[in-house]
Amino acid sequence: MQLAFSETSPYVRKVRICAIERGLADNIELVPTTVLPTEKNPEYTRDGNPLGKIPALRLDCGQVIYNSGVICEYLDSLPGGDQLIPADASRWAVLTQHHLASGILDALVALRYETWLRPENLRWSDWAEGQQRKAFQAMDWFEAHPEMRHGPLNLAQISLGCALGYWNFRFADLDWRQYSGLKAWYAEFSQRPSMQATQPPA
Numbered sequence: 001m002q003l004a005f006s007e008t009s010p011y012v013r014k015v016r017i018c019a020i021e022r023g024l025a026d027n028i029e030l031v032p033t034t035v036l037p038t039e040k041n042p043e044y045t046r047d048g049n050p051l052g053k054i055p056a057l058r059l060d061c062g063q064v065i066y067n068s069g070v071i072c073e074y075l076d077s078l079p080g081g082d083q084l085i086p087a088d089a090s091r092w093a094v095l096t097q098h099h100l101a102s103g104i105l106d107a108l109v110a111l112r113y114e115t116w117l118r119p120e121n122l123r124w125s126d127w128a129e130g131q132q133r134k135a136f137q138a139m140d141w142f143e144a145h146p147e148m149r150h151g152p153l154n155l156a157q158i159s160l161g162c163a164l165g166y167w168n169f170r171f172a173d174l175d176w177r178q179y180s181g182l183k184a185w186y187a188e189f190s191q192r193p194s195m196q197a198t199q200p201p202a
């Protein structure tokens with residue numbers, strides 16, 4: 001399998017962590033892929049994801065699947081280590097929490113584009129503040145629900161770890177350390193070998 005990849009993408013990181021945790025990483029070749037919402041990558045939009053977003057996973061049969069959550073579900077369907085998406089009644093909670101943590105990423109990635117890519121004279125501070133607010137609202141929920149951080153490793157925890165890692169990577173000055181439960185959890189979670197092996201560049 002081939003994964004369209006960038007070291008800085010937190011969505012790619014989520015997929016890589018799932019692959020490592022399920023013992024599948026050796027089956028995946030990482031293909032460096034440059035994407036930006038303001039520029040077309042003709043080869044990748046033709047042969048990979050027409051939306052021009054990473055990650056996308058090319059299966060050995062040639063089929064391409066994209067969206068990090070869909071790819072993680074696919075990896076979880078393959079024979080490997082413990083399932084990251086439970087099959088029992090907790091499945092829907094885990095998938096919903098995964099979506100919430102991915103929503104932090106969506107807000108932070110949008111904020112990153114707004115503050116780094118968009119020309120200064122076109123920026124809209126209300127919109128940027130709205131994205132920050134969404135991220136903090138989701139953090140409020142995670143802080144108030146410590147039970148999701150315990151128990152067997154699952155996709156929601158991985159997604160939350162990637163969100164906090166991206167937050168530190170791109171927005172070190174936007175402090176989230178007031179969330180003492182999340183801070184303590186992340187200090188431990190970020191030591192997992194799969195998190196260490198997929199850290200964004202310094």
Ligand SMILES: N[C@@H](CCC(=O)N[C@@H](CS)C(=O)NCC(=O)O)C(=O)O
Pocket residue numbers: 008009010011035036037038051052053054055066067068069102109
């Ligand atoms: N919902 C998508 C989001 C993927 C995404 O936005 N990836 C960013 C890189 S971190 C990207 O491809 N940006 C390029 C663009 O938006 O055109 C997923 O979960 O895979």
